[in-house]
Amino acid sequence: MSVKLFDIDIVISSIPKLLQYLPKSLYITFVSMIAGLFLGLIFAIVRMKKIPVLSQIIAVAISFIRGTPMIVQLYLTYNGIPLLLKYINLQYGTEYNINDVPAMLFVLITFSFNEAAYNSETIRAALMSVNKGQIEAAESLGMTYFQVLKRVIVPEALVVAIPPLGNALISLLKGTSLAFVAGVIEMTAQGKIISSSTFRFFEVYLALAIIYWVLTIIIEQILKLLEKKFSISDVHTDVQKRKWTSLFNRDREVDR
Amino acid sequence: MIKISNLSKSFQKNLIVDDVSIQIEKGEVLALIGSSGAGKSTFLRSINCLEKADCGQLDLDGFHVNFTNITKSQKLELRKQTAMVFQHFNLFQHRTALDNVKEGLKIVKKMSDKTATEIALKHLEDVGLSDRVNYYPKHLSGGQQQRVGIARALAMEPKLLLVDEPTSALDPELVGGVLSTIKATAAKGQTMILVSHEMSFVYEVADRVIFMDGGRIVEQGTPDEVFNNPKSPRTEQFLQSYKNR
Numbered sequence A: 001m002s003v004k005l006f007d008i009d010i011v012i013s014s015i016p017k018l019l020q021y022l023p024k025s026l027y028i029t030f031v032s033m034i035a036g037l038f039l040g041l042i043f044a045i046v047r048m049k050k051i052p053v054l055s056q057i058i059a060v061a062i063s064f065i066r067g068t069p070m071i072v073q074l075y076l077t078y079n080g081i082p083l084l085l086k087y088i089n090l091q092y093g094t095e096y097n098i099n100d101v102p103a104m105l106f107v108l109i110t111f112s113f114n115e116a117a118y119n120s121e122t123i124r125a126a127l128m129s130v131n132k133g134q135i136e137a138a139e140s141l142g143m144t145y146f147q148v149l150k151r152v153i154v155p156e157a158l159v160v161a162i163p164p165l166g167n168a169l170i171s172l173l174k175g176t177s178l179a180f181v182a183g184v185i186e187m188t189a190q191g192k193i194i195s196s197s198t199f200r201f202f203e204v205y206l207a208l209a210i211i212y213w214v215l216t217i218i219i220e221q222i223l224k225l226l227e228k229k230f231s232i233s234d235v236h237t238d239v240q241k242r243k244w245t246s247l248f249n250r251d252r253e254v255d256r
Numbered sequence B: 001m002i003k004i005s006n007l008s009k010s011f012q013k014n015l016i017v018d019d020v021s022i023q024i025e026k027g028e029v030l031a032l033i034g035s036s037g038a039g040k041s042t043f044l045r046s047i048n049c050l051e052k053a054d055c056g057q058l059d060l061d062g063f064h065v066n067f068t069n070i071t072k073s074q075k076l077e078l079r080k081q082t083a084m085v086f087q088h089f090n091l092f093q094h095r096t097a098l099d100n101v102k103e104g105l106k107i108v109k110k111m112s113d114k115t116a117t118e119i120a121l122k123h124l125e126d127v128g129l130s131d132r133v134n135y136y137p138k139h140l141s142g143g144q145q146q147r148v149g150i151a152r153a154l155a156m157e158p159k160l161l162l163v164d165e166p167t168s169a170l171d172p173e174l175v176g177g178v179l180s181t182i183k184a185t186a187a188k189g190q191t192m193i194l195v196s197h198e199m200s201f202v203y204e205v206a207d208r209v210i211f212m213d214g215g216r217i218v219e220q221g222t223p224d225e226v227f228n229n230p231k232s233p234r235t236e237q238f239l240q241s242y243k244n245r
């Protein structure tokens, strides 16, 4: 019996096996995205406020992260953190066990900082793009800075920031395929494992590609919906009234 | 009575508003005229703390502030007592006309949604925009946007309304609607300082006119005194440049 050149059944049967590890991939994606947004906001504010020393350190870190490949950064954390622990142990006589550090932590740290570096630039640009006149109008009404931030600056900045942040999320999802470098088994690593035991490399990787593609399409659709919700169409329609602001203030519709 | 005394403001080393003092009676319309760069906008913005004045004082019905060491809470209080209409409208782009007017009522005055809506609708009706309450700024003409801006300011019931060149960003055919809105506001007894280059409008609507030049008050009086019998040659020269247009 000859071996088939291409076996679609293997593609199909690989999908559920790969999907077992989907939660891992999504976990890395969402934890890193949330940490990256939070850190990115802090980085952006530090740089906008030009806080001395801290601002320069962050600028260098961002430049480094943007200027080096992700896989190299993973190798650096994977090998660097144990080195750091060894140094601490030697220096202070502590006994941290390198093997106790979960592999996932290396991955989350690397991805979070990577996201933070890219997001901070997006967030900074979005915050700075908010029209000064609207901020002054809010101030002249007697709003506090926090109220202005919440009612005017953040909603306006979001409109600008959603598309690039969405792209960052998609790159991140695909980037999680590098986590195997640090010994974390997610979908791509699982693909390697299955394919090397069955020797059906093409079929398994095709199944993997389809999964990533579908995930990306789903995220893209969600982003499109968000974008639509957050932008105001070019012509007035009665239907669209207030759908935007309802996200931020849940007051009733006014019937007139 | 509202009193602003010895207000000065400089940018870097340039003195832009130079020791200006004015008094406004309740219900009075005070017009500020002067050539470009005279410091009119800077003066208005300093009153509202959008610019930090170097020094000066303000008395507003017993509320007193010294701009040199104004506190955060004084600043908020001052802004609650005053309201501003901007040259470029500065409406909240992601809110409808109605929500623009409601914003200060709800967030600053902490009114209920129902009360805020009622007040906002009344003010939008006053400026003739009852049929546009659910429109976003970008779906309104410049003139309509400016009238929303006026409604937003008036809804706060300011003791002093600050209006900076309300029509200079508008196409000529839209100017009339905004000017008549301001005239109606003045007729209701709203105390205001109005900066404008529309000289015939100023002549018509103002109770008192101040001519500013180089950050200082050069001349003041009734519209008739300033426009028809200017005392200072500088004022005369300025007015002449308008007649020659």
Ligand SMILES: Nc1ncnc2c1ncn2[C@@H]1O[C@H](COP(=O)(O)OP(=O)(O)OP(=O)(O)O)[C@@H](O)[C@H]1O
Pocket (backbone or CB within 6 Å): B011, B012, B016, B034, B035, B036, B037, B038, B039, B040, B041, B042, B043
């Ligand atoms: N933020 C700023 N930084 C530096 N200089 C400024 C700033 N704002 C205003 N100025 C300067 O202050 C001077 C007065 O400006 P201002 O806007 O008060 O004039 P104006 O009387 O309102 O003029 P216009 O009729 O053209 O509006 C100008 O020379 C301007 O360059």
Ligand SMILES: [Mg+2]
Pocket (backbone or CB within 6 Å): B040, B041, B042, B164, B165
């Ligand atoms: Mg001006």
